[in-house]
Amino acid sequence: MKKRMSGFPLACAMICATATLAPAAFAATETIPVTGALTTSELTGTVTVVDQERRMLTIQTPEGTFEVIHVPDQVTRLDQVKIGNKLTINQTDAVVVDLQKGPGTGSVSVTKETVTERAPGNKPGGTIVNTMTRSGRVEAVDKANSTVTVRGPTQTQTYTVRDPALLNSVVPGDGVVLTYMHVLRGEVKFR
Incomplete structure (x- = not known):
C-alpha cells in the first residue's frame, strides 16, 4: 500500500469548505485557513473471492497477501465483479x-453528505465522497497557556495551539469549521 501527500485535493477541500456559505454571508465573513492534512493510499490486487450477500471482496496483492474489503452499499455493480478481475482502490x-470571523459565524452544527459518481463505461468503477463538516464557536482564548476552548455540537473542548501567534487573531465568538473528506475511488479491470 503506497501513501503519498498532495496539495491539490487539499486546496479543493478548502474551496469546498467555504463554498457552502451563503453569498451574502460570505461577503461579510472572513475565512482563514488554519491547518490541513491529506493522506492517500492505493490498494491493488486480483479478486479471489466475491461474497455478494455480505458485500465483501477478497483480493490477493502483488506481494501475495490477501486483503478483505467491505464494499459500501453505494456500489451498485458488485454482481459484475468476478474472480480473476484486477481491482484498484484509491483512498x-x-x-x-478554518477560522471564520464576522457576523453570522460561530454556529454549532454537524453536516454530512455522501456523493456517488459512477465511472463511465461497462466496467464497475466510480467514486464515493463522504464529507463531514463540524462547526463550533470559540468560547475562550488563553494566550499564556497557548490554548483555545471551542464549543462543538456535542461537547466543549480545550485545544493546545502549536503556534501561539495564531491566537493573536482569535477572539471568543469566532467560528471554527473542521471539514473532513473521505474519497474512495475504485476501478475493476476484466481479464
Missing part, C-alpha cells in the same frame, strides 16, 4: 480547519 482522507 484519500483530507482534513481542513
Whole structure:
C-alpha cells in the first residue's frame, strides 16, 4: 500500500469548505485557513473471492497477501465483479480547519453528505465522497497557556495551539469549521 501527500485535493477541500456559505454571508465573513492534512493510499490486487450477500471482496496483492474489503452499499455493480478481475482502490482522507470571523459565524452544527459518481463505461468503477463538516464557536482564548476552548455540537473542548501567534487573531465568538473528506475511488479491470 503506497501513501503519498498532495496539495491539490487539499486546496479543493478548502474551496469546498467555504463554498457552502451563503453569498451574502460570505461577503461579510472572513475565512482563514488554519491547518490541513491529506493522506492517500492505493490498494491493488486480483479478486479471489466475491461474497455478494455480505458485500465483501477478497483480493490477493502483488506481494501475495490477501486483503478483505467491505464494499459500501453505494456500489451498485458488485454482481459484475468476478474472480480473476484486477481491482484498484484509491483512498484519500483530507482534513481542513478554518477560522471564520464576522457576523453570522460561530454556529454549532454537524453536516454530512455522501456523493456517488459512477465511472463511465461497462466496467464497475466510480467514486464515493463522504464529507463531514463540524462547526463550533470559540468560547475562550488563553494566550499564556497557548490554548483555545471551542464549543462543538456535542461537547466543549480545550485545544493546545502549536503556534501561539495564531491566537493573536482569535477572539471568543469566532467560528471554527473542521471539514473532513473521505474519497474512495475504485476501478475493476476484466481479464
